[in-house]
Each structure stands twice: as C-alpha cells, then as structure tokens.
Amino acid sequence: MREIRADYDAKTIVVYQAYSPAIAGPALRAGRFVAPFSFTRMTWIKPSFLWLMHRSDWARKAGQERILGVRVSREGWEAALGEAVLINAPGYNDVTDAPVHAQWDPERNLRGAALNHYSIQIGIGRARIETYVRDWIVGLTDLTETAQKAAKLMRAGHADRAKKLLPPERAYPVPDAIAERLAMRD
Structure with a gap:
C-alpha cells in the first residue's frame, strides 16, 4: 500500500529533513534555509518522521545530527507532488532535468524495521529549490531534542513512552490526479 501519512492541518504539512549543525543552525536562526544550504543540488523531504529517523539513525549519522520539521504550504506540497517524476517506476529513465522526484520506500517502525506499506x-530539484525555500516553506522547527529523547527511551526499552513523542501522522488526502501520477492506486 502506498499512502502519504503526515502531520498536517488545513493549510500546511510538515516534512522532515536532517542536516549538519552548520546548515541547521543558520536556517533556524533565519527561519528559512540560507547558506551554507545548497541551492544547486537536490534536497529530499519526507513527511514520515520515522522514515527520517531510520535514515538519520535518530540524528546520530554524520551530517544528519539536526532534525528539522519543515512546515510547508499544502499548495506548495501539492505543486511538488503534481510535478514529481517517480524514480523507481517501471520504465524510469534519467530524469535529471525533472523539477521534482518521488520515491516510495518501505515505511519504518520505531525500531527501524521495514513495514509492509x-x-x-x-x-526537490535545482529548478524548484528557490521556490521551495522562498514560497512553500512557512516555518522551521528544531526536532533534534525530541528525536534524541525518543531514541534514548527506545534504547532503555520504553517504546510506549517514545511513541508519545512522535509527531501525529495520518493519511494525507491526495487529489486523484496526483495519486494516479504517483502510482498510489493499485
């Protein structure tokens, strides 16, 4: 099953990114991404907190020590989805010029194990990064401490307490045309 689960409200959705302190610190102070954030290379955003925790090893991987919650307008999010090219679809070719790429990966549980959805x-490719930063981002939140606290609880055997720290995620209502584009309907 392919489903976008996220923390969202009527106007915004939260996506997650992991960065080094050198990038996250200036971004948090400015309230948006600024140098040394790269405006010339693709940046990956994920609406699944647990997937990012798996990818960043709960903020312990080098260069991924800071976890940011990036609040994006739903208009911007859906514009990105509407331009997305699936990179793991049958017949996929080089899409280096595509403005937005999309990839489906197994969702993760608290312990990092792959789930069956x-x-x-x-x-976000080079052609859209400026738009992402300038027009789509509504705000940034530092979630590093939350990630570290949840990881510590997990290591201590308190998964139930760790789970309470996670952002609330629920199925995001994807418009039919976008769901078809992203191969969400089987």
Missing part, C-alpha cells in the same frame, strides 16, 4: 520521499 510505503512512504514517500520527494526530491
């Missing part, structure tokens, strides 16, 4: 990650 899929979570999406979106690659």
Whole structure:
C-alpha cells in the first residue's frame, strides 16, 4: 500500500529533513534555509518522521545530527507532488532535468524495521529549490531534542513512552490526479 501519512492541518504539512549543525543552525536562526544550504543540488523531504529517523539513525549519522520539521504550504506540497517524476517506476529513465522526484520506500517502525506499506520521499530539484525555500516553506522547527529523547527511551526499552513523542501522522488526502501520477492506486 502506498499512502502519504503526515502531520498536517488545513493549510500546511510538515516534512522532515536532517542536516549538519552548520546548515541547521543558520536556517533556524533565519527561519528559512540560507547558506551554507545548497541551492544547486537536490534536497529530499519526507513527511514520515520515522522514515527520517531510520535514515538519520535518530540524528546520530554524520551530517544528519539536526532534525528539522519543515512546515510547508499544502499548495506548495501539492505543486511538488503534481510535478514529481517517480524514480523507481517501471520504465524510469534519467530524469535529471525533472523539477521534482518521488520515491516510495518501505515505511519504518520505531525500531527501524521495514513495514509492509510505503512512504514517500520527494526530491526537490535545482529548478524548484528557490521556490521551495522562498514560497512553500512557512516555518522551521528544531526536532533534534525530541528525536534524541525518543531514541534514548527506545534504547532503555520504553517504546510506549517514545511513541508519545512522535509527531501525529495520518493519511494525507491526495487529489486523484496526483495519486494516479504517483502510482498510489493499485
């Protein structure tokens, strides 16, 4: 099953990114991404907190020590989804010029094990990074401490307490045309 699960409200959706302190610190102070954030390479955003925790090893991987919650307008999110090219679809070719890439990966549980449903990650390409930063982002939140606290609880055998720290995620209502584009309907 392919489903976008996210923390969202009527106007925004939260996606997650992991960065080094050198990138996250200035971004948090400015309230948006600024140098040394790269505006010339693709940046990947994920609406699944647990998928990012798996990818960043709960903020312990080098270069991924800071976890940011990036609040994006739903208008921007859906514009990105509407332009997305699936990179793991049958017949996939080189899409280096595509403005947005999409990839489905197995969702993860608290312990990092793959589940039997899929979570999406979106690659914002060079052609859209300025738009992402300037027009789509509504705000940034530092979730590093939350991630570290949840990881510590997990290591201590308190999965129930760790789970309470996770952002609330529920099925995101994807418009039919976008769901078809992203191969969400079987």
